Amino acid sequence: MKIRLLLLAMVVLTGAAGAAMPGSALAKPQVTAARIGETPERTRFVLELSEDLPYRVFTLPDPFRVVLDLPEVDWSLPGDRQPRARGLISDLRFGLFAPGTSRVVLDVKRPVHLQKVFVIPPRDGKPHRLVIDVEEVSRERYFAAQSQETGEASVSDRPLKPLAEAVPPLPPVKPADARPTVVIDPGHGGVDPGAVGVSGSHEKNLTLDYGKALKAALEATGRYRVVMTRERDVFLKLRERIRLAQEAEGELFISLHANVHSSGKIRGASIYTLSETASDKEAAALAAAENAADVLAGVDLTDQTGDVRNILIDLAQRETMNLSKKFANDLVREVGREAKLLRNTHRFAGFAVLKSPVVPSILFEIGYMSNRQEERLLRSKAHRDKIVASIIRAIDDYFEKQKAASRS
Numbered sequence: 001m002k003i004r005l006l007l008l009a010m011v012v013l014t015g016a017a018g019a020a021m022p023g024s025a026l027a028k029p030q031v032t033a034a035r036i037g038e039t040p041e042r043t044r045f046v047l048e049l050s051e052d053l054p055y056r057v058f059t060l061p062d063p064f065r066v067v068l069d070l071p072e073v074d075w076s077l078p079g080d081r082q083p084r085a086r087g088l089i090s091d092l093r094f095g096l097f098a099p100g101t102s103r104v105v106l107d108v109k110r111p112v113h114l115q116k117v118f119v120i121p122p123r124d125g126k127p128h129r130l131v132i133d134v135e136e137v138s139r140e141r142y143f144a145a146q147s148q149e150t151g152e153a154s155v156s157d158r159p160l161k162p163l164a165e166a167v168p169p170l171p172p173v174k175p176a177d178a179r180p181t182v183v184i185d186p187g188h189g190g191v192d193p194g195a196v197g198v199s200g201s202h203e204k205n206l207t208l209d210y211g212k213a214l215k216a217a218l219e220a221t222g223r224y225r226v227v228m229t230r231e232r233d234v235f236l237k238l239r240e241r242i243r244l245a246q247e248a249e250g251e252l253f254i255s256l257h258a259n260v261h262s263s264g265k266i267r268g269a270s271i272y273t274l275s276e277t278a279s280d281k282e283a284a285a286l287a288a289a290e291n292a293a294d295v296l297a298g299v300d301l302t303d304q305t306g307d308v309r310n311i312l313i314d315l316a317q318r319e320t321m322n323l324s325k326k327f328a329n330d331l332v333r334e335v336g337r338e339a340k341l342l343r344n345t346h347r348f349a350g351f352a353v354l355k356s357p358v359v360p361s362i363l364f365e366i367g368y369m370s371n372r373q374e375e376r377l378l379r380s381k382a383h384r385d386k387i388v389a390s391i392i393r394a395i396d397d398y399f400e401k402q403k404a405a406s407r408s
């Protein structure tokens, strides 16, 4: 009988978090390597760290995930190799989850429990190594352990400071400011990269670039107060985005995204508004993908029933939805002057982020990052400027019509 013992396959995970901000990286602790190993008994995740850090590890069900939180760390690993799934781990993401907290999310194929979590101090030229061993358990055992509160969470001796909610401070509302407030929502961020383009670019960076450019251009008109849901590479829950828009008393909410399609040939911009029933299968699939942002970032959704997960639309939302559709029509017309549009450009589906009952909201998929030509175009400043200008024309037109309607 052949004995296959402890054939520990190691995968080096590098560079997937993108480059750190120059200057700011120096002060932060560093992740110097990340590996996944596999034995018949367990799957091991190892993170090499420049210093001993407090940590918190826990599991989440449905879908099953293992989450590791650390203080804000610098992920700029050398090389550009993408991590490869192995053993029980089917996928892995890392990035900023909230200001001050970096997060690693390990998607697991089956329910697991934390067999061991420990730190190996520096030795033999190796730095601090944080080791997470997980083993498969039955669904029944997983939930039994959870209900007994036996501590699926594993923490270091030193407490990791509590999670700050990823909510940027809002600019104070000026009562004298009669200008309409436009809320710009760059999709995804931090531990949730969004779609990945043909060249490896991340949707979260593209949406932030467009968001910042739109904010600057809108402010330059002097006609609007502008609030952004995020201004850096940080994760933000869908419900936080909605809450921010409402607290800012936004009169228009624009969520910026970019798309991928299994066919590299598909290209064009598209605009979405909220609906219980989707206009078509593709819109429904897109909404499902965009709504998965919280799951991807390792958010516990078990207490969110009836909240953003529920797309049922109430009566108060009808008027808001009508306004959203009007703006969507203006935007389709203006973007169509500058860029290729997807056929049936204005579509609808159950996008959780558009669910505010009071703020007219649209989701703008600027284009397809899976189309080589369009991805290059999306990243060019010339195209960004054109798109930004078209959004501003649509906003101007929308508010002009609103004003006229309130006068008549």
Ligand SMILES: [Zn+2]
Pocket: 187, 188, 194, 195, 203, 256, 257, 258, 290
């Ligand atoms: Zn998106």
